[in-house]
Amino acid sequence: MIPGFCRDCLTDAPPAGARCTACRSPRLIRHPEIDTLAIAHIDCDAFYATVEKRDDPSIADKPVIIGGGKRGVVSAACYISRTFGVRSAMPMFEAMRLCPQAVVIRPDMAKYVAVGRQVREAMRALTPLVEPLSIDEAFLDLSGTQRLHGASAAKTLAKLAIEVERDIGITVSIGLSGNKFLAKIASDLDKPRGFAVLGLAEAAAFLAPRPVSFIYGVGKAMEARLQNDGYRLISDLQRADEIDLMRRYGVEGRRLARLAHGTDVRVVDPSRETKSVSAETTFNKDIADFTALERILWALSERVSRRLKKQELAGSTINVKLKTADFRTRTRAASLSNPTQLAARIFDTGRELLKRETDGTSYRLVGIGVSALVPANEADPANLMDRRTVDAEHAVDRLRAKFGDAAVVRGLAFDKEEES
Amino acid sequence: MKVTVERAALLKSLGHVHRVVERRNTIPILANVLIRAEKSTLSLKATDLDLEVTETIAAEVSPGGSTTVPAHMFYEIVRKLPEGSQIVLEASGDRAVLSIRAGRSRFTLQTLPESDFPDLAAGDMTHKFKLVAGDIKRLIDKTQFAISTEETRYYLNGIYLHVAGAANTAKLRAVATDGHRLAQFELDLPEGADGMPGVIIPRKTVGEVQRLIDDGAAEVNVELSQGKIRFTLGDVVLTSKLIDGTFPDYGRVIPLGNDKELRVDKKIFEAAVDRVSTVSSERGRAVKLSLVAGKLVLSVTNPDSGSANEELEVEYEADPIDIGFNSRYLLDIAAQIDGEVAVLKLADPGSPTLIQDKDAKGALYVLMPMRV
Numbered sequence: 001m002i003p004g005f006c007r008d009c010l011t012d013a014p015p016a017g018a019r020c021t022a023c024r025s026p027r028l029i030r031h032p033e034i035d036t037l038a039i040a041h042i043d044c045d046a047f048y049a050t051v052e053k054r055d056d057p058s059i060a061d062k063p064v065i066i067g068g069g070k071r072g073v074v075s076a077a078c079y080i081s082r083t084f085g086v087r088s089a090m091p092m093f094e095a096m097r098l099c100p101q102a103v104v105i106r107p108d109m110a111k112y113v114a115v116g117r118q119v120r121e122a123m124r125a126l127t128p129l130v131e132p133l134s135i136d137e138a139f140l141d142l143s144g145t146q147r148l149h150g151a152s153a154a155k156t157l158a159k160l161a162i163e164v165e166r167d168i169g170i171t172v173s174i175g176l177s178g179n180k181f182l183a184k185i186a187s188d189l190d191k192p193r194g195f196a197v198l199g200l201a202e203a204a205a206f207l208a209p210r211p212v213s214f215i216y217g218v219g220k221a222m223e224a225r226l227q228n229d230g231y232r233l234i235s236d237l238q239r240a241d242e243i244d245l246m247r248r249y250g251v252e253g254r255r256l257a258r259l260a261h262g263t264d265v266r267v268v269d270p271s272r273e274t275k276s277v278s279a280e281t282t283f284n285k286d287i288a289d290f291t292a293l294e295r296i297l298w299a300l301s302e303r304v305s306r307r308l309k310k311q312e313l314a315g316s317t318i319n320v321k322l323k324t325a326d327f328r329t330r331t332r333a334a335s336l337s338n339p340t341q342l343a344a345r346i347f348d349t350g351r352e353l354l355k356r357e358t359d360g361t362s363y364r365l366v367g368i369g370v371s372a373l374v375p376a377n378e379a380d381p382a383n384l385m386d387r388r389t390v391d392a393e394h395a396v397d398r399l400r401a402k403f404g405d406a407a408v409v410r411g412l413a414f415d416k417e418e419e420s
Numbered sequence: 421m422k423v424t425v426e427r428a429a430l431l432k433s434l435g436h437v438h439r440v441v442e443r444r445n446t447i448p449i450l451a452n453v454l455i456r457a458e459k460s461t462l463s464l465k466a467t468d469l470d471l472e473v474t475e476t477i478a479a480e481v482s483p484g485g486s487t488t489v490p491a492h493m494f495y496e497i498v499r500k501l502p503e504g505s506q507i508v509l510e511a512s513g514d515r516a517v518l519s520i521r522a523g524r525s526r527f528t529l530q531t532l533p534e535s536d537f538p539d540l541a542a543g544d545m546t547h548k549f550k551l552v553a554g555d556i557k558r559l560i561d562k563t564q565f566a567i568s569t570e571e572t573r574y575y576l577n578g579i580y581l582h583v584a585g586a587a588n589t590a591k592l593r594a595v596a597t598d599g600h601r602l603a604q605f606e607l608d609l610p611e612g613a614d615g616m617p618g619v620i621i622p623r624k625t626v627g628e629v630q631r632l633i634d635d636g637a638a639e640v641n642v643e644l645s646q647g648k649i650r651f652t653l654g655d656v657v658l659t660s661k662l663i664d665g666t667f668p669d670y671g672r673v674i675p676l677g678n679d680k681e682l683r684v685d686k687k688i689f690e691a692a693v694d695r696v697s698t699v700s701s702e703r704g705r706a707v708k709l710s711l712v713a714g715k716l717v718l719s720v721t722n723p724d725s726g727s728a729n730e731e732l733e734v735e736y737e738a739d740p741i742d743i744g745f746n747s748r749y750l751l752d753i754a755a756q757i758d759g760e761v762a763v764l765k766l767a768d769p770g771s772p773t774l775i776q777d778k779d780a781k782g783a784l785y786v787l788m789p790m791r792v
Binding site: 334345349352377384385 | 568569570571572576597598599600601602668670673705746770772786788789790791
C-alpha cells in the first residue's frame with residue numbers, strides 16, 4: 001500500500017479509491033516516500049494577480065494581467081489569462097493582442113511585499129530553515145520537525161497550504177522532495193494549488209528524457225556546448241562518467257553529473273544574502289534625451305535607496321543598465337571608494353555612467369542597481385567637504401516617514417513625463 | 421629625415437614621453453609619438469589631449485624632418501636593442517614608414533603624418549616661477565594620496581595649487597582631499613607666483629611630474645595660466661590642461677581649535693595600527709583609538725574573523741576619548757610623516773581630527789573619524 005493523505009482534511013488516505021473516506025474530497029496524495037521527504041519548494045500561484053483578485057472579487061473570474069503601461073512587460077498573469085497564451089515577462093502589447101478583454105492592473109509592489117511577508121512568516125512558524133528566492137517563493141527544510149508538529153513534513157506543508165489559503169487568501173503550490181533541485185522541479189509539476197512529490201528513487205528516471213537545459217544554470221551557451229559534445233538529454237549526462245565531465249567542464253561538470261542523477265548537496269540556507277538591489281523601467285516611448293532619462297534615473301535611484309535602507313544594506317558598485325530601441329542591452333558600472341545607500345550618491349554615480357551613453361541612441365529601458373553589498377553601518381562615512389548630503393537625505397527620509405513620500409520631492413523629479 | 425642617436429639617450433627620453441600615451445586609444449594618432457629632427461637635435465612628443473610631454477636630445481641629423489610612430493612599440497624596440505648601440509632612424513618622404521637600425525637589427529614601423537598630430541596650444545602663460553625639484557616632489561608626495569578617484573566630483577580629482585596667507589607671509593600651498601581625508605603642504609611663495617590663480621592639477625599630470633624628477637637639486641620652471649600649466653625640467657617640457665572647476669572652501673574643515681592633543685612615536689604607532697588592522701576586512705574597517713592619560717589602546721573588531729588590540733604609551737593628558745578611523749587612511753597619513761613624533765589633535769568622535777608632523781611645519785592632515 002502506498003502511504004498518503006487527504007489535502008483538505010489531512011486524514012490518512014484509504015489503501016485504494018479516489019476520494020477521502022472522511023471528507024469525500026478527491027484531493028488525495030499518495031507517494032511511497034511521502035513520510036520521509038522533508039525539503040520543499042513553495043511557490044505562490046500567479047502571485048500578484050491572485051492578490052489583486054483576492055482584493056477585488058469582481059475580477060475573480062476575469063482574465064487579469066498585472067503589468068505597466070502599453071510598453072511594459074507582463075509582471076504576472078492569472079490562470080485565466082494564461083489560457084489565452086499570456087505569459088509573464090511577455091511584452092504588454094503582445095499580451096493585449098492575445099487577450100484584449102483582460103483586466104490590466106498596475107503593480108502595487110508595497111502590497112505584494114506585505115502579503116509575501118505574511119506568507120513567509122507562516123513558513124517561518126514551521127521551521128527556521130526558510131530560504132526565500134524571491135517575494136513569492138522559498139525553499140523550506142522541515143527535517144527533524146516531525147515530532148515538533150506531530151506530523152510528517154508532507155502533512156505539515158499541506159496544513160500550511162490550507163492555512164495560507166484560509167488566512168491570507170492566496171493559493172500556493174508545493175513541491176516536496178529530498179533536495180532543493182528536485183523540490184523546485186516538483187513545485188512546477190502541479191499548479192496551481194498543487195502538491196507534487198518527487199521521490200529520490202524515481203528522480204533519475206524522471207530526469208532522463210528531459211533536455212540538458214532543464215537543469216538550472218544551463219543557458220543557451222552551455223546547452224550548445226553540451227550538445228556539441230553529444231549531451232542532448234539528461235540521460236546522456238547520466239551515462240557519462242563524472243570524472244570525464246569534470247575534465248571537460250571543470251566544477252560545472254561535476255555539478256551537472258550529480259544533478260543529472262538527482263543529487264543536489266546544497267543546503268537550505270536562510271541567510272542567503274541579497275547580492276544586489278536594483279530597479280528598472282521600460283518606457284512608453286523610446287527616449288534619447290538625457291534630461292528625460294536623468295529624471296527617470298533619479299526616481300529609480302530613490303527606489304533602490306529606499307530598499308537598501310529598509311534592508312540596512314549599502315553597496316559600493318553602481319550598475320546602470322540600458323536597453324536600446326533595437327533591444328541591445330548595455331550595462332555600465334562604477335565603483336565608489338565607500339559603500340553607499342543614499343539616493344543622491346547612487347544617482348550621481350549612475351548619472352555619470354548614463355551621460356556617457358546618451359549619444360543620441362534611443363533607449364526603451366533604463367535601470368540602476370547597487371551591488372558589492374555590505375551592512376549599512378559601513379556606509380557613507382562622514383565627509384569633510386560635504387556633510388550636508390547625508391544629513392539632508394536622512395532629514396528627507398524622516399519627513400517622508402512622517403508625512404508621506406510626496407512631502408518632499410527633489411526639483412529634478414518635477415515635470416514628470418510618462419515613466420513606464 | 422635621417423637621425424643617428426645613442427640608444428641610452430633615446431631610451432631615457434622615450435621612457436619619459438611614452439607613458440603619457442594611453443594604452444587604449446580610439447584616435448589612432450594619439451597612440452603615436454611625434455619625432456622631429458632638426459639642427460642636431462631630436463625631439464619626441466606624446467599627448468593624450470589633456471597632457472603633453474616633449475623632450476629634446478642631442479643627435480646627428482641630416483637631413484631634418486618629422487614623422488609619428490606607435491609610441492609603445494617604438495619604446496619596446498629601443499629598449500630591446502643592445503646597450504651602447506647607435507640607432508639610426510630614417511624616413512623618406514614617399515613611403516609612410518620609419519626604419520630603425522642598430523647593428524644588424526632593422527625594423528620598419530608604419531607612420532602617420534606629422535600634420536595629424538594634435539597640439540595642446542598652450543597659449544600665453546600669465547605666471548612664471550622656479551622651484552627646486554625636491555620641493556615639487558615633496559609637495560606632490562605629501563598630498564597625492566588624498567586625491568579623490570570618484571568622477572562625480574571631478575574638481576577633487578587633482579591637487580589644488582594656490583597662494584595662501586597674507587601678503588608678507590604668503591605661501592604656495594597644495595591641497596588634496598577625497599572628502600574623507602585632506603592633505604595640505606606648503607612652501608615659501610616663490611618669486612613670480614604672487615597673484616597666480618588657484619589651479620587644480622589633474623592626478624595623471626601630478627604623477628607624471630613626480631616620475632620625471634630624478635635629481636632633487638635641479639631647478640624646475642613652472643608656468644601657468646587659468647587653463648594650463650607647464651613644467652620644464654631640463655630637456656623635458658610637460659604641458660597639461662587644468663581641471664576646470666572650483667575647489668571647495670577646504671579651510672573651514674581644518675579644525676584648528678581641537679584641544680585634545682596626542683603625541684605618539686610615529687614608527688611605533690604606524691606599526692601598531694598596521695598590526696591590529698590585520699584582522700579587519702579588506703575594505704579598511706575602523707580601528708578604534710581609546711585614549712586615557714598616558715595610554716592609547718588600538719583595537720579592531722571584525723565580526724567575521726576576530727579581534728585585535730594593542731596598548732601604547734603616549735603623551736596624552738586630556739579627557740578620555742574613544743574615536744575610530746579607517747585604518748588604511750590612518751596608515752596613508754602616517755606614511756607621510758617623516759619626523760619621529762606624530763601629533764593628533766582631537767575634538768570628539770564625530771569631528772575631524774588634525775594630524776601633524778611635530779618637526780615639519782609645512783604639512784598638515786585632516787581625517788574624518790568613523791563610527792565605532
